[in-house]
Amino acid sequence: MTDAATSPLKLFNSLTRSLEVFQPVHPGEARVYSCGPTVYNYPHIGNMRAYVFADTLGRTLSYKGYKLTHVINITDVGHLTDDADAGEDKLEKAAAEKAQSIWDIARHYTEAYWADVKALNIRQPAHWSIATDYVPQMIEFAKAIADKHCYELESGLYFDTTTVADYGRLARHGTDEGESRIDPVDGKRHPADFAIWRKTPPGETRQMEWDSPWGRGAPGWHLECSVMSEALLGFPFDIHTGGIDHREIHHPNEIAQNQAHSCSDASGARFWMHNNFLVERSGKMSKSSGEFLRVQLLIDRGYHPLAYRLMCLQAHYRSELEFSWEGLGAALTRLKRLVMAAAPVRDAEPAEPADRRLTDLLGKFDAAMSDDLNTPVALTLLEEAAAMKKIDAGQKRATLAAMDAVLGLDLLTIERSDLRVRPKAATIAAEEIEAILVRRKEARAAKDFATSDELRDALIAAGVEVMDGDPLGWDWRLDN
Ligand code: AMP
Ligand code: ZN
Numbered sequence: 001m002t003d004a005a006t007s008p009l010k011l012f013n014s015l016t017r018s019l020e021v022f023q024p025v026h027p028g029e030a031r032v033y034s035c036g037p038t039v040y041n042y043p044h045i046g047n048m049r050a051y052v053f054a055d056t057l058g059r060t061l062s063y064k065g066y067k068l069t070h071v072i073n074i075t076d077v078g079h080l081t082d083d084a085d086a087g088e089d090k091l092e093k094a095a096a097e098k099a100q101s102i103w104d105i106a107r108h109y110t111e112a113y114w115a116d117v118k119a120l121n122i123r124q125p126a127h128w129s130i131a132t133d134y135v136p137q138m139i140e141f142a143k144a145i146a147d148k149h150c151y152e153l154e155s156g157l158y159f160d161t162t163t164v165a166d167y168g169r170l171a172r173h174g175t176d177e178g179e180s181r182i183d184p185v186d187g188k189r190h191p192a193d194f195a196i197w198r199k200t201p202p203g204e205t206r207q208m209e210w211d212s213p214w215g216r217g218a219p220g221w222h223l224e225c226s227v228m229s230e231a232l233l234g235f236p237f238d239i240h241t242g243g244i245d246h247r248e249i250h251h252p253n254e255i256a257q258n259q260a261h262s263c264s265d266a267s268g269a270r271f272w273m274h275n276n277f278l279v280e281r282s283g284k285m286s287k288s289s290g291e292f293l294r295v296q297l298l299i300d301r302g303y304h305p306l307a308y309r310l311m312c313l314q315a316h317y318r319s320e321l322e323f324s325w326e327g328l329g330a331a332l333t334r335l336k337r338l339v340m341a342a343a344p345v346r347d348a349e350p351a352e353p354a355d356r357r358l359t360d361l362l363g364k365f366d367a368a369m370s371d372d373l374n375t376p377v378a379l380t381l382l383e384e385a386a387a388m389k390k391i392d393a394g395q396k397r398a399t400l401a402a403m404d405a406v407l408g409l410d411l412l413t414i415e416r417s418d419l420r421v422r423p424k425a426a427t428i429a430a431e432e433i434e435a436i437l438v439r440r441k442e443a444r445a446a447k448d449f450a451t452s453d454e455l456r457d458a459l460i461a462a463g464v465e466v467m468d469g470d471p472l473g474w475d476w477r478l479d480n
Pocket of ligand 1: 035036037038039045046047048049050241242243244245246275276277278279285
């Protein structure tokens with residue numbers, strides 16, 4: 001922690017719908033659990049916004065001096081096509097459609113997710129907890145709550161949501177409200193009741209199934225997060241994160257299980273935090289839309305993935321963020337300007353910031369991040385620091401490094417040329433473009449504007465846009 005990190009850290013707690021000062025359960029530590037991906041398909045960039053948010057939270061906690069233990073789970077079993085117990089297991093369905101082993105599918109998409117995590121400079125958590133590694137513990141947890149809180153139906157073991165106090169307080173709904181869209185499971189006592197264990201239907205076999213006191217089958221999705229968070233972080237722990245959709249069903253159900261298991265009203269985590277959605281109006285984010293918006297698609301179109309990280313940081317995590325290619329292009333230009341502004345101090349020997357102008361900025365930066373992770377403001381402060389002239393290079397470097405440790409844009413390690421990603425569909429090589437631009441520069445120097453225009457037209461015909469007159473902007477980019 002720098003001396004500047006002195007503002008009390010306030011975070012928005014979805015449980016109370018208010019800002020609260022962060023007080024750790026264990027002094028000096030911060031234990032965070034983030035609901036991870038269901039690995040039946042590639043994550044879309046909206047899913048990745050949830051992990052950029054969790055990473056920004058984790059980086060902020062580290063910067064504030066807490067010893068961070070972050071867990072992200074990998075859901076490889078139990079998540080049905082409808083969050084509230086209807087439909088099929090997403091992984092079983094994908095395996096049947098692709099005629100592949102479910103284990104191969106889970107491995108493939110877990111690795112694809114990890115590649116996106118790396119591309120977006122999301123730090124590795126202390127643990128990636130894989131749901132199928134915890135099935136025996138899930139069965140033990142279920143056994144402990146079965147008598148008092150569950151009932152058995154032909155299809156499995158169900159949690160009776162009326163057995164815990166104030167069910168749905170996180171979502172602000174009760175046991176019978178807001179559930180009309182859900183296909184009822186035969187025999188469920190209340191629409192909000194949910195599966196703890198799903199039995200394999202008689203005569204069927206599933207690729208993933210285990211023996212349990214309620215028959216052969218698979219755990220319910222909500223169970224895994226209660227079990228893994230307690231196993232790895234203790235009870236209670238500090239912060240549980242997820243997308244805003246989880247505030248409605250998944251997290252209320254985790255809380256109900258936690259109340260039952262702890263024989264108390266404890267929700268399990270002191271803070272429940274939720275990021276708002278990334279939205280895209282034309283439906284390109286839907287995983288059923290063919291070429292949907294994945295990090296790899298952004299790269300294939302020539303956008304460096306950190307431009308997407310910057311795009312996420314430009315919005316507050318609790319605001320909806322609308323995706324557009326223009327917006328992503330603007331974020332890439334902003335990132336290039338930052339990288340260029342930081343370049344002159346990149347190799348300076350870091351020195352403790354003592355200059356008032358820098359310490360003031362660091363103080364403001366700390367106040368912004370401590371105000372429920374106000375990254376839009378923090379980014380402008382980073383830009384102010386990067387633009388500062390006539391200042392000690394070592395101090396400036398240390399200031400940029402301290403801010404970037406929180407924002408994760410890799411400002412002091414990436415180079416401007418790294419940000420120039422060649423689109424997959426490009427028909428012209430970067431070297432050819434550079435060579436034409438050199439000829440064009442010579443023509444302009446010789447005031448031969450006819451040749452200069454001809455060369456520019458040739459580039460446009462090859463899908464290359466050229467930018468003149470802005471030394472901080474891009475020089476050229478491939479149009480797509
Ligand atoms: P899933 O793989 O469906 O379990 O989702 C992984 C994470 O992404 C969860 O925390 C979701 O709440 C979150 N999420 C899903 N869609 C979006 C979106 N469009 N924008 C932001 N977060 C999302
Ligand atoms: Zn979860």
